[in-house]
Amino acid sequence: MGVTIAIDCMGGDHGPVVTVPAALAFLRRHRDAKVILVGLEEAIRPLLVSTASEFGERIRVRHATEVVAMDDPPAIAMRTKKDSSMRVVMDLVKAGEANAAVSAGNTGALMAISRFVLKTLPGIDRPAIATVLPSMHGHTYVLDLGANVDCTAEHLLQFGVMGAMLVAAIEHKERPTVGLLNIGEEVIKGNDVVKEAGELLRNSGLNFQGNVEGNDIYEGTVDVVVCDGFVGNVALKTSEGLAQMIGAFLKQEFKRSLLTKLMAVVALPVLKRFKQRVDHRLYNGAPLLGLRGVVLKSHGSADAVAFENALGRAAEAASNRLIERITERMASMNEVNA
Amino acid sequence: MGVTIAIDCMGGDHGPVVTVPAALAFLRRHRDAKVILVGLEEAIRPLLVSTASEFGERIRVRHATEVVAMDDPPAIAMRTKKDSSMRVVMDLVKAGEANAAVSAGNTGALMAISRFVLKTLPGIDRPAIATVLPSMHGHTYVLDLGANVDCTAEHLLQFGVMGAMLVAAIEHKERPTVGLLNIGEEVIKGNDVVKEAGELLRNSGLNFQGNVEGNDIYEGTVDVVVCDGFVGNVALKTSEGLAQMIGAFLKQEFKRSLLTKLMAVVALPVLKRFKQRVDHRLYNGAPLLGLRGVVLKSHGSADAVAFENALGRAAEAASNRLIERITERMASMNEVNA
Numbered sequence: 290m291g292v293t294i295a296i297d298c299m300g301g302d303h304g305p306v307v308t309v310p311a312a313l314a315f316l317r318r319h320r321d322a323k324v325i326l327v328g329l330e331e332a333i334r335p336l337l338v339s340t341a342s343e344f345g346e347r348i349r350v351r352h353a354t355e356v357v358a359m360d361d362p363p364a365i366a367m368r369t370k371k372d373s374s375m376r377v378v379m380d381l382v383k384a385g386e387a388n389a390a391v392s393a394g395n396t397g398a399l400m401a402i403s404r405f406v407l408k409t410l411p412g413i414d415r416p417a418i419a420t421v422l423p424s425m426h427g428h429t430y431v432l433d434l435g436a437n438v439d440c441t442a443e444h445l446l447q448f449g450v451m452g453a454m455l456v457a458a459i460e461h462k463e464r465p466t467v468g469l470l471n472i473g474e475e476v477i478k479g480n481d482v483v484k485e486a487g488e489l490l491r492n493s494g495l496n497f498q499g500n501v502e503g504n505d506i507y508e509g510t511v512d513v514v515v516c517d518g519f520v521g522n523v524a525l526k527t528s529e530g531l532a533q534m535i536g537a538f539l540k541q542e543f544k545r546s547l548l549t550k551l552m553a554v555v556a557l558p559v560l561k562r563f564k565q566r567v568d569h570r571l572y573n574g575a576p577l578l579g580l581r582g583v584v585l586k587s588h589g590s591a592d593a594v595a596f597e598n599a600l601g602r603a604a605e606a607a608s609n610r611l612i613e614r615i616t617e618r619m620a621s622m623n624e625v626n627a
Numbered sequence: 628m629g630v631t632i633a634i635d636c637m638g639g640d641h642g643p644v645v646t647v648p649a650a651l652a653f654l655r656r657h658r659d660a661k662v663i664l665v666g667l668e669e670a671i672r673p674l675l676v677s678t679a680s681e682f683g684e685r686i687r688v689r690h691a692t693e694v695v696a697m698d699d700p701p702a703i704a705m706r707t708k709k710d711s712s713m714r715v716v717m718d719l720v721k722a723g724e725a726n727a728a729v730s731a732g733n734t735g736a737l738m739a740i741s742r743f744v745l746k747t748l749p750g751i752d753r754p755a756i757a758t759v760l761p762s763m764h765g766h767t768y769v770l771d772l773g774a775n776v777d778c779t780a781e782h783l784l785q786f787g788v789m790g791a792m793l794v795a796a797i798e799h800k801e802r803p804t805v806g807l808l809n810i811g812e813e814v815i816k817g818n819d820v821v822k823e824a825g826e827l828l829r830n831s832g833l834n835f836q837g838n839v840e841g842n843d844i845y846e847g848t849v850d851v852v853v854c855d856g857f858v859g860n861v862a863l864k865t866s867e868g869l870a871q872m873i874g875a876f877l878k879q880e881f882k883r884s885l886l887t888k889l890m891a892v893v894a895l896p897v898l899k900r901f902k903q904r905v906d907h908r909l910y911n912g913a914p915l916l917g918l919r920g921v922v923l924k925s926h927g928s929a930d931a932v933a934f935e936n937a938l939g940r941a942a943e944a945a946s947n948r949l950i951e952r953i954t955e956r957m958a959s960m961n962e963v964n965a
Contacts, residue, residue, distance in 0.1 A: 423872070424872065425872055425875060438810070438817060438818040439818045439819070470861060472774070472776070472856070472857055472860040472861070479776060479857065480776040480777045480857060481777070483857075502860075502861075502864045503860070503861045503862070503863065503864025503865030503866070503867070503868060504864045504865065504867050504868030504871070505868065506865055506868055506869075507865070507868035507869050507871065507872040508868055508871075508872070516861075518810070519810055519817065519818060519821075519858065520857065520858055520861050522810040522840075522841070523808060523810070523840075523841045523854070523858050523861060523862050524841070524861055524862065524865045525841065526840045526841025526842045527841030527842065527844055527845070527862045527865055527866055528841070528865055528866070528869050529841070529842050530841060530842030530843065530844055530845035530846055531844075531845050531866050531869055531870065532869065532873070533842070533845065533846075534761070534762065534763055534845040534846070535870070535873055535905065537763060538901055538904050538905065539901055542897045542898075542900050542901045542904070543894075543897055545897075545900075549896075549897050552893050552894045552896070552897050553894070553897070555890050555893045555894065556881075556890045556891070556893065556894040556897075558887075558890070559880045559881055559883075559887050559890050559891070559894075560880075562880050562883075563876055563877055563880045566876050566880070567873065567876065
């Protein structure tokens, strides 16, 4: 039996013109999956006209009268917009009508609404946001990238468990390696919280490899890199800035003269392949972990290719028992400690 | 009158074979500068034979019997190796015989020894390490990159003052812009320490631009980015890892087939220019700030070009009154608060 994904069609910079075509492409690629398209019916329906017969019951449209804006404060979005597309996708997951929710909307609102509607899993204090980044040998999952600042050692331990279970579910690696982001490999490095988290992770039963450093994210030293939301956010944003600068410099150098422009034409196929390899659209879809349901956040500026990748990732997580894996793992850890 | 730089010739992965030629190149470029070459005389002298008459009194060799190893624990290096080249360069600055000290040795030992010998400036609790990174519009100074974990808001304020004075001295910008590294631009973002540091910086009289994010480092939004040593270390190491991965991917793509190898040959001049632009050797020489003397840390793996850049940066900082600028600024802030 395939999974059903509830899609917030109104979220993101582009709304239905991106999310609906992405949903159709997703359905073509995943023959046993279903989608529920949530949002303003009058904005969604016209985009389905030409494919009405192709998918039959695999597409449902669920009208939602409100839209969470990108700049709505999370508390306002949660309290006043009870029929927003973002809220309805969460209600559908909660009711068991959908196996996962995907939205490209306002991150803060998504976090607040998903937490309010779905609640956290037993033993999880705060949900976390994980992302996947390319590495020399594949890719690396990093969490938290949410707003979890001032984390305790226990929070970092929980992030480790959630990250490992995510990789187990999505990548089919049963014993993914976990590293703790620090400023040196030695056990004595870092602040007190990180040192204590290292202790907890060492005794967690996870495949913990000790401290890792920033460069290990891209070297692919471990499958999962654990850090607090502040550090994770800085690492991610710094990477985005550097990648943009390198891209801009490369472009400038090739545009410098007629001769270099000709060189660029010659080198184009190689530059294209290179670009594809680090294409951030491949890595779209950040799971909100620790909730009683699968929720994925797509980048707000995602195009249809990127949004479809987020839908695929949601389907993978839901069909591979992500929530059950985290729940079981947390329960077994608590048994050991009890 | 030119500056005198005390050089720890023994530090770094390569020692005198890199540091001595770099010193000679530096003297050729800075006609009024002098150097004191510190280390094992028998290792240094042979490298000076061919240039003995060229520089006359502009070169002095100061024998030091001991060498701090890259893996010496800082406390051991400080207490037991009292005649190490690293210690002697600091003694020379302390005694006023040199205006700045440069070493490519063990960072922890350098920090401990410089702090012990030179002491911190009035109002500065902890020295910080600053680095300079390329940006879209020039370059950005980031501090702290030392081991200052668990910083208070006051520490971050001090880093802001030191960073601004560094840019004023080295870049000749009298009112450099300062940003506080955070996870969003809004004042309410971040943890308590960062929020309080924002308050202090807003009232500091510095040209403070508010919160910046990781990507702003490479976008060049501000001249100085302030953060604690943990976050700064992660940002720097993550950048190094990403740059290496991008370089490796680019190489792999151009090496894929005979055709792509030919493309690489055609594109080589452009790729070379690009590489020069992000060449980390240009950015070598991280000042240890907040001490009663100019101290620069060169990367351990620096080659002669990179080490010469560190020497040039030290000369610039010393001749442009870096220490006096920090002292005066801290004093004026304390007057306002008194």
